[in-house]
Amino acid sequence: MAALFGVQTPWDDEQKIRASVITRKIEERNGYAVRLTMQRIVWDTQGRISRTEPLDESEMYQEFFDKLSKAVFLEAQEL
């Protein structure tokens, strides 16, 4: 119907992910605790903000921590 009248329905186009990483020293384990929080702003094809939301999917956090673990390992190996 929208196409019939030449009205384009906007769809999600671009997004910006905001994240903060907080580190905290843990003396008894001689290490650091790292906590990450993420959220995103999504713009549609007409340049309008279509949604803003926190990101709660555990897979995204797991992916970050997996990459961080590798990075820490590589840094330690001075690669």
Place this chain on the structure above:
Amino acid sequence: MNARTAIQCMLVVLLGFVSAGCQMDSRKQALATTESQVALRQIQTRAFDTTNRQLMLRTVIATMQDLSFVIDKADATLGSVSGTKLDGYQLRMSVTVRPRGQTQLLVRANAQYNITPVEDPEPYQQFFTALEKSVFLTAHNVD
């Protein structure tokens, strides 16, 4: 132009002036608040029976993260933490921690919902309740 049309035209012009007169200059209103300064301080401030500023700042950060904030800035020297929560709206909040006498810390939170300052006591009460639970201390109202 008959008399009736002339009156209608005048009314339209008059209404235009009235509505222009009602508009406030937003630049002059930039520092205005609806609540009194003292009332706002009471709503936004609590005292805690601890002097461990570093721990309090860390707890503020953790509590904000519990509430889905992304931390934008944190400064241990100034004792301030700022963060943003996005969930169909934008909630920006700054929290400052400073000593009060020899035994207490004052924690003040300041929030904006989209472009409106938050001046209701309830959201602040909710934040301080969450902070109390995290820090295992009671938040005292400040006179």
